Amino acid sequence: MAQRIDCKDVNIYYGSFKAVEDVSMIIEARSVTAFIGPSGCGKSTVLRTLNRMHEVIPGGRVEGTVELNGRNLYDSGVDPVVVRRTIGMVFQRPNPFPTMSIFDNVAAGLRLNGERNKKRLTESVEKSLRGANLWGEVKDRLAKPGAGLSGGQQQRLCIARAIAVEPQVLLMDEPCSALDPISTLAIEDLIQELKENYTIVIVTHNMQQAARVSDRTGFFNLQATGKPGHLIEMDDTTKIFSNPNEKATEDYISGRFG
Amino acid sequence: MSTIASTDSSSRPLSRGGGPQGLATRRVLTNQIVTVLVWLAFLIAVIPLAWILWTVLSKGLHLLLSVDWWTKSQAGITPRKEGGGAYHAIVGTLLMSFVTLIISTPLAVFTAIYLVEYGRGRFARLVSFMVDILTGVPSIVAALFLYAVWITTLGQEREGFSVSLALVLLMLPVVVRSTEEMLKLVPNELREASYALGVPKWKTIARIVLPTAASGIITGILLGLARVMGETAPLIILAPYTTFINFNLFSGPMAALPTMIYTNFGNDVEPAIERMWASALTLILIVLLLNLAGRFVARFSAVSR
Numbered sequence: 001m002a003q004r005i006d007c008k009d010v011n012i013y014y015g016s017f018k019a020v021e022d023v024s025m026i027i028e029a030r031s032v033t034a035f036i037g038p039s040g041c042g043k044s045t046v047l048r049t050l051n052r053m054h055e056v057i058p059g060g061r062v063e064g065t066v067e068l069n070g071r072n073l074y075d076s077g078v079d080p081v082v083v084r085r086t087i088g089m090v091f092q093r094p095n096p097f098p099t100m101s102i103f104d105n106v107a108a109g110l111r112l113n114g115e116r117n118k119k120r121l122t123e124s125v126e127k128s129l130r131g132a133n134l135w136g137e138v139k140d141r142l143a144k145p146g147a148g149l150s151g152g153q154q155q156r157l158c159i160a161r162a163i164a165v166e167p168q169v170l171l172m173d174e175p176c177s178a179l180d181p182i183s184t185l186a187i188e189d190l191i192q193e194l195k196e197n198y199t200i201v202i203v204t205h206n207m208q209q210a211a212r213v214s215d216r217t218g219f220f221n222l223q224a225t226g227k228p229g230h231l232i233e234m235d236d237t238t239k240i241f242s243n244p245n246e247k248a249t250e251d252y253i254s255g256r257f258g
Numbered sequence: 259m260s261t262i263a264s265t266d267s268s269s270r271p272l273s274r275g276g277g278p279q280g281l282a283t284r285r286v287l288t289n290q291i292v293t294v295l296v297w298l299a300f301l302i303a304v305i306p307l308a309w310i311l312w313t314v315l316s317k318g319l320h321l322l323l324s325v326d327w328w329t330k331s332q333a334g335i336t337p338r339k340e341g342g343g344a345y346h347a348i349v350g351t352l353l354m355s356f357v358t359l360i361i362s363t364p365l366a367v368f369t370a371i372y373l374v375e376y377g378r379g380r381f382a383r384l385v386s387f388m389v390d391i392l393t394g395v396p397s398i399v400a401a402l403f404l405y406a407v408w409i410t411t412l413g414q415e416r417e418g419f420s421v422s423l424a425l426v427l428l429m430l431p432v433v434v435r436s437t438e439e440m441l442k443l444v445p446n447e448l449r450e451a452s453y454a455l456g457v458p459k460w461k462t463i464a465r466i467v468l469p470t471a472a473s474g475i476i477t478g479i480l481l482g483l484a485r486v487m488g489e490t491a492p493l494i495i496l497a498p499y500t501t502f503i504n505f506n507l508f509s510g511p512m513a514a515l516p517t518m519i520y521t522n523f524g525n526d527v528e529p530a531i532e533r534m535w536a537s538a539l540t541l542i543l544i545v546l547l548l549n550l551a552g553r554f555v556a557r558f559s560a561v562s563r
Contacts, residue, residue, distance in 0.1 A: 051454065053450065053453060053454060056449075056453055081457070082456065083456075084455065084456040085455070085456025089450075089454035091447060091450065091454075093447060095445070095447040095448055095451045097452075097466060097470070098448075098470055099466075099472075108452075108455060108457075109455035109456065112455065112457040112461055113455075113457065158451070161451075165455055
């Protein structure tokens with residue numbers, strides 16, 4: 001079910017401002033790809049173009065092609081809603097639906113897309129919660145509000161919610177930045193398990209995290225504030241962290257940045 | 259906030275070395291003066307409120323304690339005669355308000371959804387501007403407008419329904435604005451979370467945004483209704499007072515509590531004046547109940563927790 005993504009000559013705009021310029025890369029299936037780089041370099045923006053979430057922002061616009069298994073997501077005939085069903089997303093801050101119970105949160109994606117069958121929903125909720133390593137902690141209180149969980153549990157709930165619709169790719173936008181080290185570890189372990197079945201792209205500010213969880217790493221940078229961000233290089237994580245091709249990457253990774 | 263506090267505490271020790279005592283006393287003194295001022299303002303604001311409540315309760319309560327007040331109309335009761343009740347006016351007020359509620363709620367909520375979720379560009383700004391203008395329309399102007407359109411142009415009669423239409427004009431901008439505020443309070447992250455699950459925008463609004471904001475929206479609607487319930491100008495212009503019970507919004511004069519107050523005020527004799535205070539108290543009670551209901555809804559389906 002996991003599929004690879006090809007980006008070619010992608011330019012991303014906010015209104016007339018070009019935020020990211022000329023990104024071409026390949027994201028391999030069944031692997032974890034990390035985006036690193038300084039704040040404002042456009043790595044989250046690139047992530048959001050992969051499932052057409054960028055255009056939700058007023059003025060958001062994308063040029064170039066993003067192909068999922070050879071099919072361009074930005075073709076005029078492609079419905080962004082369908083794209084997002086195929087490419088799920090987990091956000092920086094845990095955002096469970098506050099009106100819904102734990103069960104309803106995980107079932108939300110299926111339910112809102114028309115699934116009514118009680119049995120199938122129950123099975124999917126259990127499978128997804130197990131998949132997100134949360135089942136053991138919440139199985140006795142599925143009817144309680146999702147907002148009552150701790151931050152780390154809420155984030156795993158959001159991961160469960162995202163994988164419940166069985167996407168092929170899972171995008172994670174700094175999923176651990178609001179969490180403590182123990183919850184972070186839980187999520188990182190989970191990412192390792194999830195990559196068996198999903199293509200995972202993770203944006204992180206934490207370079208140790210990128211080194212720990214990812215197979216490939218892309219380094220983004222920008223010349224100066226107000227200039228568009230670029231993909232400086234993308235390679236195997238071990239290569240990026242030991243012997244990168246570009247000087248800028250080495251400077252950033254070794255902390256000699258700016 | 260925190261940055262200000264930290265620069266404060268880092269610079270303070272320097273000045274504290276010079277004259278720590280003087281600074282502290284001055285701050286304590288300022289604090290006390292402001293506290294006293296705030297309490298004073300609060301008391302001055304409360305005095306008229308307590309006064310109104312006391313006047314209305316002391317002069318009107320005894321009539322409300324009789325069953326007749328809630329079950330009988332004023333049919334056949336002259337100003338000098340005691341007895342009868344406010345049933346006809348209560349029914350009128352509730353009927354007209356109910357129809358106002360039914361018409362204005364969907365209009366206002368959909369307008370607010372358009373403005374917050376869809377509205378971009380000139381048309382949205384125009385709609386928003388029109389809502390602002392509507393907010394500023396005095397109730398008597400709304401009543402005259404309805405008279406001109408409904409009665410003069412369309413040839414309808416003065417009836418309860420025309421009052422409801424005038425009240426809709428008055429309630430609409432209030433509810434649009436309060437609903438807008440509530441929708442804006444729903445974090446964008448929830449909308450994005452829903453989009454990221456492949457849920458279309460309309461469904462995101464219907465199933466995620468509206469339920470999240472529901473309690474606030476309902477509170478706004480109830481408070482808006484409570485506000486227009488006491489409007490008198492549309493009643494005077496569009497619904498002649500009657501002492502009889504009328505359930506028909508589309509025909510004949512219909513009593514309401516504000517016009518009952520007004521009519522009894524005009525009859526300057528004791529039993530009528532008593533009825534005036536009693537109907538005022540009844541109106542206050544109904545509005546108060548609506549307010550309480552609004553707060554109850556806000557508390558018990560509170561999503562923000």
